[in-house]
Amino acid sequence: MAKKLLINTELIESKLNELNVGPEHILIAIDLKKYFPLRRTLTEIFTGRRRYVRAVDGVSFAIKEGEIFCVAGESGCGKTTLGRTILGLEEATGGMLLYRPRKEIAEELEAMGFSPVYKDYFLLNYLNTNKSAFKLLRRELQIIFQDPFGSLNPRMTIAEILAEPLIVHGIGTYEERMEKVRKALIDVKLTPPEDFMFRYPHQLSGGQRQRVVIARALMLNPRFIVADEPVSMLDVSIRAEILKLMLELKESYGLTYLFITHDLALARYICDRIAVMYLGKIVEMGPAEEVINNPMHPYTRALRAAIPEPDPSNRFKLREVPIKGEVPSAINIPPGCRFHPRCVYFMEGLCDKKEPPLVKVGPDRYVACWLYAKKEGVEVESEERK
Amino acid sequence: MPPLLVVQNLRVYYYSLRGIVKAVDGVSIEVDRGETLALAGESGCGKSTLGFALLRLVPPPGRIVGGRILFDGTDLVTLPEDVLRREYRWKRISMIFQGAMNALNPVRTIGDQIAEAIMIHEKNVTKREALERAAELLKMVGIDPKRVKSYPHELSGGMKQRVVIAMALALNPDLVIADEPTTALDVVVQAQIMNLLKTLKKERNMAMIMISHDLALLAEIADKIAVMYAGKIVEYGPSDVVYENPMHPYTQLLLRSIPRLRGPKELVWIPGQPPDLRTPPPGCRFHPRCPFAMDVCRREEPPMIEIEPNRYVACWMYAKR
Numbered sequence: 001m002a003k004k005l006l007i008n009t010e011l012i013e014s015k016l017n018e019l020n021v022g023p024e025h026i027l028i029a030i031d032l033k034k035y036f037p038l039r040r041t042l043t044e045i046f047t048g049r050r051r052y053v054r055a056v057d058g059v060s061f062a063i064k065e066g067e068i069f070c071v072a073g074e075s076g077c078g079k080t081t082l083g084r085t086i087l088g089l090e091e092a093t094g095g096m097l098l099y100r101p102r103k104e105i106a107e108e109l110e111a112m113g114f115s116p117v118y119k120d121y122f123l124l125n126y127l128n129t130n131k132s133a134f135k136l137l138r139r140e141l142q143i144i145f146q147d148p149f150g151s152l153n154p155r156m157t158i159a160e161i162l163a164e165p166l167i168v169h170g171i172g173t174y175e176e177r178m179e180k181v182r183k184a185l186i187d188v189k190l191t192p193p194e195d196f197m198f199r200y201p202h203q204l205s206g207g208q209r210q211r212v213v214i215a216r217a218l219m220l221n222p223r224f225i226v227a228d229e230p231v232s233m234l235d236v237s238i239r240a241e242i243l244k245l246m247l248e249l250k251e252s253y254g255l256t257y258l259f260i261t262h263d264l265a266l267a268r269y270i271c272d273r274i275a276v277m278y279l280g281k282i283v284e285m286g287p288a289e290e291v292i293n294n295p296m297h298p299y300t301r302a303l304r305a306a307i308p309e310p311d312p313s314n315r316f317k318l319r320e321v322p323i324k325g326e327v328p329s330a331i332n333i334p335p336g337c338r339f340h341p342r343c344v345y346f347m348e349g350l351c352d353k354k355e356p357p358l359v360k361v362g363p364d365r366y367v368a369c370w371l372y373a374k375k376e377g378v379e380v381e382s383e384e385r386k
Numbered sequence: 387m388p389p390l391l392v393v394q395n396l397r398v399y400y401y402s403l404r405g406i407v408k409a410v411d412g413v414s415i416e417v418d419r420g421e422t423l424a425l426a427g428e429s430g431c432g433k434s435t436l437g438f439a440l441l442r443l444v445p446p447p448g449r450i451v452g453g454r455i456l457f458d459g460t461d462l463v464t465l466p467e468d469v470l471r472r473e474y475r476w477k478r479i480s481m482i483f484q485g486a487m488n489a490l491n492p493v494r495t496i497g498d499q500i501a502e503a504i505m506i507h508e509k510n511v512t513k514r515e516a517l518e519r520a521a522e523l524l525k526m527v528g529i530d531p532k533r534v535k536s537y538p539h540e541l542s543g544g545m546k547q548r549v550v551i552a553m554a555l556a557l558n559p560d561l562v563i564a565d566e567p568t569t570a571l572d573v574v575v576q577a578q579i580m581n582l583l584k585t586l587k588k589e590r591n592m593a594m595i596m597i598s599h600d601l602a603l604l605a606e607i608a609d610k611i612a613v614m615y616a617g618k619i620v621e622y623g624p625s626d627v628v629y630e631n632p633m634h635p636y637t638q639l640l641l642r643s644i645p646r647l648r649g650p651k652e653l654v655w656i657p658g659q660p661p662d663l664r665t666p667p668p669g670c671r672f673h674p675r676c677p678f679a680m681d682v683c684r685r686e687e688p689p690m691i692e693i694e695p696n697r698y699v700a701c702w703m704y705a706k707r
Contacts (some may be wrong), residue, residue, distance in 0.1 A: 074572040310605045
């Protein structure tokens with residue numbers, strides 16, 4: 001029997017109300033945290049102090065079924081760790097992940113002694129401590145890795161690579177598995193499949209390899225896919241083709257994507273909603289088009305201003321990016337607003353003292369910045385000092 | 387005055403065991419003093435090989451098999467290796483290598499590494515003078531001169547890239563070849579590095595060849611652009627004209643496949659993949675992927691056509707037959 005879990009349902013409900021969660025949501029993160037401990041120095045061993053890399057530091061969002069939810073940010077902002085934590089590839093340090101599985105899987109889970117913590121949502125990051133339960137769920141949750149050159153075993157043929165998830169989950173006979181492999185290859189447009197099944201990864205181009213990575217994620221008929229920068233290693237000329245394929249598969253398989261990217265221009269083409277992360281926190285969240293065309297947080301503005309546009313008249317002027325300095329280390333996160341040392345709107349006594357909350361500034365639009373928090377009526381005692 | 391660099395019909399082949407890879411196959415370019423030429427193209431089109439060839443640094447089994455590289459009137463292809471190394475490489479032409487920031491020596495300070503280049507080329511410079519110059523160079527690229535004593539691991543990715551740029555400029559060269567100088571950097575840092583390159587280029591009236599697959603990035607700095615496909619230049623001209631009115635179907639598609647912040651949300655890509663350079667397709671090398679391919683494209687290679695002065699395109703659509 002599974003362990004009894006003490007869950008404060010009221011707390012969950014109030015959090016879910018904050019996030020406007022309805023029956024259309026499939027995955028919900030509440031105050032999710034992932035800290036990586038650092039190796040202790042000698043003094044730290046004696047004093048018992050511990051230091052952490054706070055890669056994901058309290059992140060909340062709710063993803064609707066069938067949506068493409070984008071997490072954008074620079075390297076080191078925690079976006080990849082967030083994706084890996086959702087999949088249980090990293091164990092969450094704190095917070096909750098709620099997931100609503102398919103009916104069949106939910107029934108199987110209940111037969112195993114797990115019950116939903118809220119309506120038909122199961123607590124994902126708790127289940128991942130139970131191997132068999134989590135394995136069942138992981139069929140629904142898959143990942144597309146960034147690097148198609150590093151994520152395929154060079155000693156396995158494409159057919160072996162694609163059949164492996166089926167073998168791990170004990171699905172089908174050899175013939176049935178090969179049939180599924182064939183179908184997956186056709187779905188990702190590597191046709192005729194016989195041409196590709198018995199080749200090795202090194203015999204394929206980058207774009208073809210990324211299709212194999214996508215096909216592998218599809219083998220277990222998933223519902224939720226974390227796509228970790230799926231096109232950043234590919235040439236610009238073939239990126240759109242892979243994105244188009246992902247959009248088509250979303251329709252035919254009924255998928256929901258968490259799309260991780262550093263490229264706002266790219267996100268605009270395929271994402272429904274965007275969450276911009278900075279040093280482990282979401283600083284701005286909202287519908288993709290709005291966040292990109294009308295960025296509110298100073299960081300999002302800088303990120304947008306830095307994107308080059310194919311206009312040769314730019315060569316006569318310097319590109320003005322409203323940002324100072326460099327990303328600080330995630331070990332020593334600045335106090336108050338973690339963006340304040342780089343912010344051009346820095347307000348002394350406020351931004352460096354108190355962390356801004358993620359406040360709602362419009363329908364489905366959230367910003368964590370004191371420039372907007374005040375307007376929304378959040379009390380600020382040090383406002384006068386400014 | 388003749389242009390600083392004139393490359394005529396350059397051919398660089400790799401003699402691999404499984405056949406001859408024609409990475410650069412008859413390329414001609416010109417770069418004037420103070421001018422920036424952009425070399426654009428997909429991975430595997432030979433743009434980096436061309437960059438290496440200009441310094442005669444093509445790794446074996448690659449070899450320059452034909453053509454001329456006239457730098458300030460001297461043909462670098464036939465120059466004896468020791469003269470090239472002493473008088474040209476780094477001193478007059480230097481290179482910012484792709485991923486060079488990860489190739490900094492981890493056990494030596496960045497000051498030492500910059501000073502090394504200076505001391506090797508200028509025999510009567512003492513270590514102290516060289517380190518002073520290294521500090522000045524760091525200041526020039528926007529790093530605190532006190533950092534000469536820092537080790538690479540103490541610097542961020544953006545700062546390491548600045549160090550690599552400082553190294554390339556250490557001997558005040560006339561021409562700098564920058565091979566994807568901002569890959570692996572974040573957009574914000576990328577914008578800062580591009581600003582730095584623009585400023586340095588203006589201050590020092592330096593000529594530059596910038597190699598990248600990113601046409602949006604190249605627009606930030608290029609005066610002229612050469613679009614390469616499968617070892618050949620398919621379009622060549624002033625960047626204003628090429629970006630405004632691309633003529634070769636490849637350039638057109640390449641420009642349309644860039645994701646933009648404004649305008650219609652239409653996903654455009656180039657179907658298929660670049661050819662194997664051991665066995666390039668007959669005729670125009672782009673014809674298997676070209677939406678406008680005609681019979682003649684499959685049979686005969688298109689000539690380089692001069693549309694207007696200094697504007698060339700290699701496509702049968704513009705040839706008078």
